[in-house]
Amino acid sequence: MDKKLKPINQMSVKDRIKSYTRHPGSFVLLLLVGIAAVITVITLLFLVGYILVNGLPYLKPSLFAWEYNSDNVSMMPAIVNTILMVFLALLFSVPFGIGAAIYLVEYAKKGNKLVGVVRLTAETLTGIPSIIYGLFGMLFFVIALGWSYSMLAGAMTLAIMVLPTVMRTTEEALLCVPLSYREGSFGLGAGKLRTIFKIVLPAAMPGILSGVILSIGRIVGETAALIYTAGTMTGMAGVMDSGRTLAIHMYVLSNEGLHKNEANATAVILLFIVLIINAVSSLLAKKLEASKA
Amino acid sequence: MENINRSTAKEKLMELVFLITAVVSILAVALICIFLFANGIPAMKEIGFLEFLTGTVWRPGNDKFGIFPMILGSIYVTGGALIIGVPVGILTSVFMARFCPAKWYKVLKPIVNLLAGIPSIVYGFFGVVVLVPFIREHFDSRGESILCAAILLGIMILPTIIGASEPAIRAVDQSYYEGALALGATHERSVFTVLLPAAKSGIFAAVVLGVGRALGETMAVVMVVGNQPRVTHNMLEGIRTLTTNIVMEMGYATDLHREALIATGVVLFVFILIINFCFSMIKRSGKE
Numbered sequence: 003m004d005k006k007l008k009p010i011n012q013m014s015v016k017d018r019i020k021s022y023t024r025h026p027g028s029f030v031l032l033l034l035v036g037i038a039a040v041i042t043v044i045t046l047l048f049l050v051g052y053i054l055v056n057g058l059p060y061l062k063p064s065l066f067a068w069e070y071n072s073d074n075v076s077m078m079p080a081i082v083n084t085i086l087m088v089f090l091a092l093l094f095s096v097p098f099g100i101g102a103a104i105y106l107v108e109y110a111k112k113g114n115k116l117v118g119v120v121r122l123t124a125e126t127l128t129g130i131p132s133i134i135y136g137l138f139g140m141l142f143f144v145i146a147l148g149w150s151y152s153m154l155a156g157a158m159t160l161a162i163m164v165l166p167t168v169m170r171t172t173e174e175a176l177l178c179v180p181l182s183y184r185e186g187s188f189g190l191g192a193g194k195l196r197t198i199f200k201i202v203l204p205a206a207m208p209g210i211l212s213g214v215i216l217s218i219g220r221i222v223g224e225t226a227a228l229i230y231t232a233g234t235m236t237g238m239a240g241v242m243d244s245g246r247t248l249a250i251h252m253y254v255l256s257n258e259g260l261h262k263n264e265a266n267a268t269a270v271i272l273l274f275i276v277l278i279i280n281a282v283s284s285l286l287a288k289k290l291e292a293s294k295a
Numbered sequence: 296m297e298n299i300n301r302s303t304a305k306e307k308l309m310e311l312v313f314l315i316t317a318v319v320s321i322l323a324v325a326l327i328c329i330f331l332f333a334n335g336i337p338a339m340k341e342i343g344f345l346e347f348l349t350g351t352v353w354r355p356g357n358d359k360f361g362i363f364p365m366i367l368g369s370i371y372v373t374g375g376a377l378i379i380g381v382p383v384g385i386l387t388s389v390f391m392a393r394f395c396p397a398k399w400y401k402v403l404k405p406i407v408n409l410l411a412g413i414p415s416i417v418y419g420f421f422g423v424v425v426l427v428p429f430i431r432e433h434f435d436s437r438g439e440s441i442l443c444a445a446i447l448l449g450i451m452i453l454p455t456i457i458g459a460s461e462p463a464i465r466a467v468d469q470s471y472y473e474g475a476l477a478l479g480a481t482h483e484r485s486v487f488t489v490l491l492p493a494a495k496s497g498i499f500a501a502v503v504l505g506v507g508r509a510l511g512e513t514m515a516v517v518m519v520v521g522n523q524p525r526v527t528h529n530m531l532e533g534i535r536t537l538t539t540n541i542v543m544e545m546g547y548a549t550d551l552h553r554e555a556l557i558a559t560g561v562v563l564f565v566f567i568l569i570i571n572f573c574f575s576m577i578k579r580s581g582k583e
Binding site: 021025027028029031032034035036037038039041042043045046049050052053056097098099100101102104105106108109110116119120122123124125126127129130131132133134135136137138140141142146162165166169193194195219222223224225226229230249252253256257262265266269272273276277279280284 | 302305306309310312313314315316317318319320321323324326327330331334382383384385386387389390391394395403405406407408409410412413414415416417418419420421423424425450453457481482483484486487507510511512513514518538541542545546557560563564567568570571574575
C-alpha cells in the first residue's frame with residue numbers, strides 16, 4: 003500500500019511531450035496561443051510602465067497649483083473641472099438610466115414593442131463614436147440651445163453617451179434579483195413602487211454602482227466629445243463656462259509640443275484614476291457574485 | 296378608501312415617469328439623426344453628392360470638398376488595425392477561455408480590463424512618444440503614418456475583441472469539447488476545430504465590434520496618422536481619416552466648410568450604423 007494513487011486522466015510532462023511530438027500541429031497551436039497572450043500582457047506592461055517611468059519624475063507639486071498660467075501649466079483647474087463634469091453628467095444619466103432599466107425589467111410586459119425599440123436604440127448609442135457625440139453636442143446644445151461652449155453642454159453630451167452603460171448594467175443587476183424577493187414583498191402587502199425602491203434596488207445596488215463607476219471612467223477619459231462642446235479654456239469653470247477636463251488638458255499640452263513632460267505627468271494621473279476605477283468596479287462585481295451565491 | 300386611491304394614483308404616476316425615462320434613449324437617437332442629417336445633407340447637395348464622396352481633393356480654401364482620401368484613410372487604418380488586432384485578440388481569448396490556469400486568469404482578466412479602460416488620449420500620447428520615433432528610425436518614413444495608426448489601433452481594439460469573444464468561446468457547450476477529446480483529438484485540436492467553429496458567430500460579432508471601435512477612434516489617431524488629406528497606398532506615408540478630418544478643422548471652419556465637416560460626420564455615422572446593424576444581425580443569428 004505504499005504506492006500513491008495515480009489518477010489515470012492526468013498527463014505527466016513526459017506524456018505531454020510525447021503527445022506533442024506525435025502531433026506537431028497541436029504544439030504549434032499551443033505556441034501561437036501562448037505567444038498571443040504574452041503579446042497582450044507585454045503590450046500593457048510596456049505601455050503602463052513607459053508612462054509611469056517617464057511621467058512620475060515630472061509629477062511636481064507645482065503642477066497642482068490652484069492657478070494655471072503659461073509658466074506653470076498646472077493641472078489642478080482641470081482636475082476640478084473633471085470632477086464637476088463627472089458630477090453633472092451623472093446627475094442626468096444615472097436617474098434616466100436607472101429609470102429606463104426599471105421600466106424595462108419591472109413594468110414592461112412580455113411582447114411589449116417598446117422594449118425592443120429601447121434596446122435597439124441603446125445598442126445604437128453604444129456603438130456611436132465619441133466624435134459623433136461631439137458633433138451632435140455642438141449642433142444641439144452649443145448652437146441650437148444657445149448654451150455656447152460650456153461645462154453643461156459637455157456634460158449633457160456625455161450623459162447621452164454613458165446612458166446606455168448605466169441602463170444596461172442596471173438592467174442586468176435587476177434581472178439578477180430573484181423573483182422570490184419581489185413575491186415576498188408583494189405577499190407582505192407592499193405595492194409595486196415600494197417593492198422596487200425598498201427591496202429590488204437595494205439588492206441590485208452593487209451592479210448598478212459598477213455601471214456608474216464604468217461611466218465615470220468613460221467621462222474622465224473622454225476628449226473627442228468635449229473639445230467642441232465644453233471647449234478648452236484653462237481656468238476653473240462654472241456650469242455655464244467653458245472649461246477643459248484632465249483628458250483635454252493632456253491633449254492640448256501634447257499637441258502644443260512644448261509641454262511633453264507635463265502631458266506625461268497628466269497621463270500618470272489619468273492612469274491612476276483608471277486603475278482605481280477598475281479596482282473598485284471589480285470589487286463591486288465580486289460583491290454582486292457573493293450576494294448571488 | 297381615500298388612501299388606496301392616492302397610492303394607486305402614485306403607482307400610475309411613477310409608471311409613467313419610468314416610461315418617460317425609457318423613451319429618452321429613443322429620443323436621443325432621433326435627435327442625433329435629425330441634427331446630423333439636417334446639417335450635413337444640404338452641404339452634400341450643394342457640393343454634389345458624388346463629387347463629395349468620390350472627389351480626391353480636399354481644399355476648403357478653394358471650395359474643393361472631396362472626402363475620398365478620408366474614406367480611404369479610414370479603411371486602410373481600420374484594415375491595418377484588424378490585421379494586427381484580430382489574430383492576437385482571438386488567440387488571447389482562446390488562451391483565456393481554454394488554456395490558462397485559474398490563477399493566471401485572475402491576473403489576465405484585470406489586465407484586459409485595464410487595457411479597455413485606458414483613455415484614448417493616453418494611447419495617442421504613447422503613440423507619439425514611442426511608436427512614431429520607432430517607425431521614423433527603422434523605416435523610410437516621417438513616423439506619422441498609416442502603419443503607426445494601424446499598430447496603435449490594433450492595440451486599442453484588443454480588449455474590445457477579447458472582451459466579446461472570450462465569453463463566446465466559454466459559452467460553447469462542454470460536451471462538444473469532450474466529444475472531440477473522446478474521438479482522440481488533442482486538446483488544441485478540439486479547441487480549434489470544434490470549439491472555435493461552434494463559437495464563430497460570437498467571435499465574428501467581436502470582430503465587427505472591433506471594426507466599429509477602430510473606425511470611430513479619433514483622438515489617438517489624430518496624433519499619429521499625419522493627417523494629410525491625400526490618396527496614398529503607401530503604409531509608411533501619412534493620411535487623414537474621416538474622424539480626424541472633423542476634429543482637425545472644426546475649430547475654425549465656417550459656412551460651407553463647416554457644413555462639409557458635418558457631412559463628413561454623416562458619412563462616418565452611416566458607416567457606423569451599417570456596422571451596428573451587422574453586429575445585431577450576427578448576434579441574433581447566433582442566438583437562433
